[in-house]
Amino acid sequence: MGENIDYQGGTGYFAASGQENAPGVVVIQEWWGVQDQIRSVCDQYAAAGFDALAPDLYSGVVVPYHDKAAAAREMEALDFLSATDRQVSAAAAFLARPGRKLGLTGFCLGGIVSILGAIRLDDFAAVSCYYGLPDLDQGLPEQVRLPVIGHFALDDTWCTPEMVDAYEAGLKRAGKDYVFYRYACDHGFFNPDIPEFHSEYAKLAWSRDLEFWSRHLKPAEPTS
Known part of the structure; x- marks a missing residue:
C-alpha cells in the first residue's frame, strides 16, 4: 500500500515497488480527483515492479462518484496546460533517478493530460492514455513526440469514437x-468503483x- 506525500512542487499518492532499479510511472487522476481507484492503480503498479505517483491536480478535492456536476466543475476549472x-x-x-525511465498514464481528464505530456514534456519515455484526448487548440496529434498507447470505449459519449x-x-x-485500442464498452471501464467498469x-x-x-521503460543496457 502507498501513502499520501508532499514533495517539491506538489502533493500526491505514492506507491513504492521496493525494487532498486524499478521504472517509474506518473498516474493522472480522473475528473473525480485522486480517488481510491487512482490509489489502487498506483498500488497495482507497485506490485508489478514500478514506483508510481499520482499527483493531486485538485489540491485535496475528491469528488464523490455520484456528483458528476461537481466533477465537471473541478475539471473545467483546471488549467490543463499549467497542470501538465x-x-x-x-x-x-x-x-527521477539516474538511468530510470518514466512512463505517464492517465484516465479521463488524465488521458488528456497524458497526451499533453507526450507533446510538452521531456521527462517521459512513453505514454498510456485512457479515454481522454486534448482539444486541438491544446495539442495537435502531429506535435506528439513520444510513443503512445491509447485505450478507448466505443460507447463513450464524452471522448467519442469520432474524436x-x-x-x-x-x-x-x-x-x-x-x-x-477500442473496447466495446463505456467510458470509465477501467474503474472498478463505478457501474461502467468492465473487468x-x-x-x-x-x-x-x-x-x-516492458518495451519502453526497460533500463538501458550497460555499455562495455
Whole structure:
C-alpha cells in the first residue's frame, strides 16, 4: 500500500515497488480527483515492479462518484496546460533517478493530460492514455513526440469514437509511434468503483500496458 506525500512542487499518492532499479510511472487522476481507484492503480503498479505517483491536480478535492456536476466543475476549472507543465513535471522530478525511465498514464481528464505530456514534456519515455484526448487548440496529434498507447470505449459519449478516429488519423498522417485500442464498452471501464467498469477489458488493457512499458521503460543496457 502507498501513502499520501508532499514533495517539491506538489502533493500526491505514492506507491513504492521496493525494487532498486524499478521504472517509474506518473498516474493522472480522473475528473473525480485522486480517488481510491487512482490509489489502487498506483498500488497495482507497485506490485508489478514500478514506483508510481499520482499527483493531486485538485489540491485535496475528491469528488464523490455520484456528483458528476461537481466533477465537471473541478475539471473545467483546471488549467490543463499549467497542470501538465508544473504538477506533472514536478511528479516526474520526484521519481527521477539516474538511468530510470518514466512512463505517464492517465484516465479521463488524465488521458488528456497524458497526451499533453507526450507533446510538452521531456521527462517521459512513453505514454498510456485512457479515454481522454486534448482539444486541438491544446495539442495537435502531429506535435506528439513520444510513443503512445491509447485505450478507448466505443460507447463513450464524452471522448467519442469520432474524436478518437480523428486524432488517430492525425497521428497516422504524421508518422507517429502509437497504437490505439477500442473496447466495446463505456467510458470509465477501467474503474472498478463505478457501474461502467468492465473487468475483462480492464484486464486486457492492463496487460497491454505492461507489455508496452516492458518495451519502453526497460533500463538501458550497460555499455562495455
